[in-house]
Amino acid sequence: MSQERPAAPPYTQPVRPALSRAVHDRDGLRRAELNDTLHRHPDLRVLMVTDDYLVPTVEADRGPALDLRRGDTVHSEPAGWSYLGRHDGVAYAMARGSRDIRADRWVGLREIGAEVDDLDAGLLVEAVGLAQWQDRSLHCPLCGAVTELRDAGWVRHCPADGTEIFPRTDPAMIVLVHDGADRCVLGRQSIWPPDRFSVLAGFVEPGESAEQAVAREVFEEVGLSVTDIRYVTSQPWPLPQSLMLGFTAQVDGDQRLVVDQKELAEADWFSRADLVRADRVRPKLPPPVSIAYQLITDWLGEKPATPAWT
Ligand SMILES: [Zn+2]
Structure with missing residues (x-):
């Protein structure tokens, strides 16, 4: 090894989801x-x-x-x-x-x-x-040739045209929509079990800011207009290659939910009491490894009682 540079520990986020806790120097x-x-x-x-x-x-x-x-x-x-x-x-x-x-x-x-x-x-x-x-x-995205791994795993090099490909991450937004008081919106995807709910999420589209993606996805999925869109925290979700950007947003105007059945099977408003009751069977909430759990916990001001879905 050549001469050592001082180690650079990563920035510690004020709100740290389970997968945003790294302490090592990526060097x-x-x-x-x-x-x-x-x-x-x-x-x-x-x-x-x-x-x-x-x-x-x-x-x-x-x-x-x-x-x-x-x-x-x-x-x-x-x-x-x-x-x-x-x-x-x-x-x-x-x-x-x-x-x-x-x-x-x-x-x-x-x-x-x-x-x-x-x-x-x-x-x-x-x-x-x-x-x-x-x-x-x-494979090289330009010519299709088989690429070679370089830089200790961090670059793929195309031997045919010299293209260098670097690791990519897709931005996705995830948002807890609330009413400014005691209720938030949770939805259930149609492929999920009947009691499993979470906050709303979707990918950022080309040419769109994260905040614009929040407003668009919320309107598309549940028909609500939102304001006061606030960034909370982020977490990598490498299954396969997403960076989840976590937000809260407040409903603006009509609170009636109009669910897009292609995206969600159902959605509803839930109070804080609905989410912390230990004896509840519905809704089951996301597990602690998810940023959704972190957003819900942060909004509740306490950890929700079990059960969580797994
Ligand atoms: Zn190529």
């Missing part, structure tokens, strides 16, 4: 230099990611933890290893593997994203997001 300026030497780092820990984006975990005293292997014990092809960054003198990498490797449990981001500690949460969401992008950029 992006050294990716190119590490392309051919990452596997020789003297203190390297490697996170295996399967083709269906599961990772190995161990049961630690505090709960589940990533099963991070010493670099010299991992036998996959080092050419495909990707640099995730560093923390407390340890370098972290992602490698592709299969479930043939022995582990206590192979699990997905949805299952353990909210249960692992801050360091593991940051490494997990970065590794899964990077693996998803690598799998979706195998």
Whole structure:
């Protein structure tokens, strides 16, 4: 390794959803230099990611933890290893593997994203997001040639025309619509079970701001006009490659819901009391790993009692 730069811990958000807790230094300026030497780092820990984006975990005293292997014990092809960054003198990498490797449990981001500690949460969401992008950029978007991975996993290079492809993230907005008092709107997608509800969400379209996407999606999905659109927080959701931008918005005028049946099976207004009652069966709320849970918790001022859907 060349001379060390000071570590740069990430900014800590005032409102931190489960997958926005990273504490490691992504150390992006050294990716190119590490392309051919990452596997020789003297203190390297490697996170295996399967083709269906599961990772190995161990049961630690505090709960589940990533099963991070010493670099010299991992036998996959080092050419495909990707640099995730560093923390407390340890370098972290992602490698592709299969479930043939022995582990206590192979699990997905949805299952353990909210249960692992801050360091593991940051490494997990970065590794899964990077693996998803690598799998979706195998071919050059201009000429279709098979691309080569470079810069320790962060660039795909087209050998035919020299195009360099960098990891992409799609902005999506998610919004808790409220009445300025004690009620908010939750909707249920038609593919969800009967009691499962969440806040409204949709992708930002080309040429649109996030706030404009909020107003458009709310009107399209439930027929409400909104005002006082406020940004709250964001969370990566790399299944496959979204960045969720979380907002609140207040209904403006008519509060009658007109549900677009193509997008939602139903939607309704719920009071704070409706959402915190421990004995409720409906609505079931999103799990703690989601930014939807964070937006609802933030608006309630307390954690909703179980049950959540999984
Ligand atoms: Zn090309």
